[in-house]
Amino acid sequence: MREITQNGVNLIKRFEGFSQTVYFCTAGYPTIGYAHGVKDDEDFSAGIDEAQAEELLRQGAVIAERIRFGFFALARSTVSLVISSILSMSLRKEARLIITHLPQTPHCQTGACCNFP
Numbered sequence: 001m002r003e004i005t006q007n008g009v010n011l012i013k014r015f016e017g018f019s020q021t022v023y024f025c026t027a028g029y030p031t032i033g034y035a036h037g038v039k040d041d042e043d044f045s046a047g048i049d050e051a052q053a054e055e056l057l058r059q060g061a062v063i064a065e066r067i068r069f070g071f072f073a074l075a076r077s078t079v080s081l082v083i084s085s086i087l088s089m090s091l092r093k094e095a096r097l098i099i100t101h102l103p104q105t106p107h108c109q110t111g112a113c114c115n116f117p
Contacts, residue, residue: 004061012057020047036060 016035022044025031030038033053038044048056 004058004065008061009054009057012061013054018050018053020049033057 013034018034019032022030022032022038025035025037032038032044033048034057036053036056
């Protein structure tokens with residue numbers, strides 16, 4: 001997993017701006033520092049300085065990277081499963097076509113051995 005670079009931190013800081021005290025973002029959530037969403041168990045009543053805000057920003061970037069990594073891993077697995085299912089269905093269809101054109105053997109009286117889901 002990658003770590004956010006100082007250039008990345010500086011870019012976010014420039015766009016987000018710094019707030020030493022808690023404010024409510026446009027979505028209505030309590031926020032502090034560089035757009036850090038305040039959790040229920042956090043107390044920032046005394047405010048924070050820029051170094052603390054940058055540390056919160058870095059911690060948030062690690063969490064965001066883990067979420068992104070997890071999402072892409074899940075998406076990759078889902079795509080693999082879908083492709084596998086499509087190939088499996090296609091192969092079953094091809095097998096059905098081949099078997100229906102084969103002459104029946106004496107042991108295949110009912111055709112049960114030729115039924116594929």
